[in-house]
Amino acid sequence: MSTPITAKLVSELRERSGAGMMDCKKALTETNGDIDAAAELLRKTGLAKADKKADRVAAEGRISVAQGGGQAVMVEINSETDFVAKAPNFVEFTDKIAQDALKASAGTVEALKAASHVDGGTVEEAAKAQTATIGEKIDVRRVARVANDGPLAVYSHGGKIGVIVALKGGSEELAKGVAMHVAAMNPPYVKAEDVPADFVAKEKEIALAAMSDKEKNKPADILDKIISGKINKIVSEVTLMGQPYVLDTNVTVGDALKKEGAEVVASIRLAVGEGIEKVQEDYLAEVAKAMQV
Known part of the structure; x- marks a missing residue:
């Protein structure tokens, strides 16, 4: 006797297997609504369908980090849904890939x-096997590696943001603090000299246009000081060195580094899915759509 294939049953199999809605509905149809048999069928047929998922958008996922032997690595492994990204087996898988990257010094x-x-096997083969098992496209998207003789730190914020910071001078503790700052504030540039000239020119233009007529009529040297003050403030806001240090907002990051005679030699930040065009779709709507096809 077959069991009615309802949206609730499809959702239950989706949560249990991590497979796509349409795959779940098809498996339930083929097994007359037997969810255990459908789950087994998805596992058996998953590998054959792995390559068909290549055109899907994998914009969720996790940043995993690893450190040792004077090097630090971060890897971004993408999945199609946040549900899969948070699953314990996916977290374990991405952590293993980070260790693989560290061992191979992969950059x-x-x-x-x-x-x-x-x-x-290889990491690529492992990713394909995950695609087959989970039922979603699993993509090894990015890797970052830094080697350093001095202080080195790698930091992960909830698996969604990863940062590597390497210092010349200072301490491991300071490097970790700066990495936490970069994760939180995401400064576009490290120091004032890194800020593009066209950015500064545009900000000067904006600052001048925003000034009152009274301010514009001030002597040229005073007007220049006013504009320079505004620009210096803006530059400080967009540079790591100029931002208030998140672990001690009474000083800037630059001040904290100077205190220990340190300087940043590398700073890399990765965030899950940045640069990927995500398809926004309501979860319940996806269930309903699957049931209607």
Whole structure:
């Protein structure tokens, strides 16, 4: 006797297997609504369908980090849904990939995919196996690696943001604090000299246009000081060195580094899905759509 295939049943299988809605509905149809048999069917047929998921958008996922032997790495592994990204088995998988990257000293995606996976085969093969098992496209998207003889820190904020900071001078504790700051504030530039001249010119133009007629009529040297003050404030806001340090807002990051005689030699920040065009779709609407097809 078959069990009616309802939206609730499809959702339950979706949560249990991590497979796509249409795959769940088809599996339930083929097994007459037997959810256990449908789950087994999805596992058996997953590998054959893995390559068909290549055109899907994987914009969720996780940043995993690893550090050791004077190097630090971050990897971004993408999934299609946040549900999968938070699953314990996916978290374990991405952490293993980070360790693979560290062991192989992989600094490019190509090198990482070709690297040996801790559970056997290559990282690329492991990702394809995950796609088959989970039922979503799993993509090894980015890797970042920094080697440093001095203080080095890698920081992950909830698996959604990863940062590597390397210092010349200072301490590991300071490097970790700066990494936490970069994760929180995401400064576009490290120091004032890094800020593009066209950005500064545009801000000067905006600052001048925003001034009152009374201010514009001040002597040229005073007007220049007013404009310079405004620009210096803006530059401080967009540079790591000029921002108030999140661990002690009474000083800037630059001040904290200077106190320990340190300077930043590398600062890399990755956030899950940045630069990927995400398809916004309501979860319940996805269930309803699957039931109507």
